[in-house]
Amino acid sequence: MVTKEEILDAALLVLRQDETLTLDSVARHTGLTKPGVVHHFKTKGALTVAVVERLMDLWELDLNSRVHKSADGRARLRAYVEFAFTSEVDPSDLALLSDARLRQRxxxxxxxxxxxxxGESITTDPVELASIRAARLLADGAWFDRALGTVDFTESDRAAILAVALNLTERTAQT
Incomplete structure (x- = not known):
């Protein structure tokens, strides 16, 4: 019997293979019938939300492995920056953009x-806060470009940009 988790993993595989996420495409990848998938996910929207939740579960596992559970906002931001530049990324990571009707949800x-x-929980002066937000935006851009496959940096270029982003998380206010 195919589990919900296996169905969601099959849905991620559909996205990784640049296929359209549909109940039918997921059914094909799981060996189920469309009604078999619908038994677990009543609509394509429900499937899409569950896929994004599964993806975030996987991201959080990776992110949590990078910090101690009592880590502060700055350490968590650094973990996110490292994740965005170094984790395995593919088109399935863009699942949250897959259905315009679900954009708000x-x-x-x-x-x-x-x-x-x-880094939203970090309270500091405006200059340092700008640096923290810039680091987050660099990470977001790195993640997005890597998932799209639009930027092809060498490993040394990527490491240098990562160092810049991490440095921004450590910036102290100029007095």
């Missing part, structure tokens, strides 16, 4: 699940 899910990693 998926955006809320994204914010709810990943906000603790974006």
């Amino acid at each position: 998926l955006n809320e899910l994204w914010i709810d699940r990943l906000a603790p990693w974006f």
Whole structure:
């Protein structure tokens, strides 16, 4: 019997292979019938939300492995920056953009699940806060470009940009 987790992993495989995420395409990849998939996910929207949640579960496992569970906002941001530049990334990571009708719901899910990693809890002066936000934006851009496959940096270039982003998380206010 195919589990929900196996169905979600099959859905991620559909996205990795640049196929359209549909109940039919997921059924083909799981060996189930479309009604078999619908038994677990009543609509394509429900499947899409569950796929994004599964993806975020996987991201959080990776992110949590990079910091101690009591890590502060700055350490979590550094973990996110490193994750964005060094983790395995593929088109399935863009699942949260896959259905315009679900954009608000998926955006809320994204914010709810990943906000603790974006440095939003860090309180400091405006200059340092700008550096922290710039590091987050560099990480977001790196993740997005890597998932799209639009930027092909050498490993040394990527490491240098990562160092710049991490340095921004350590910036102290100029007095």
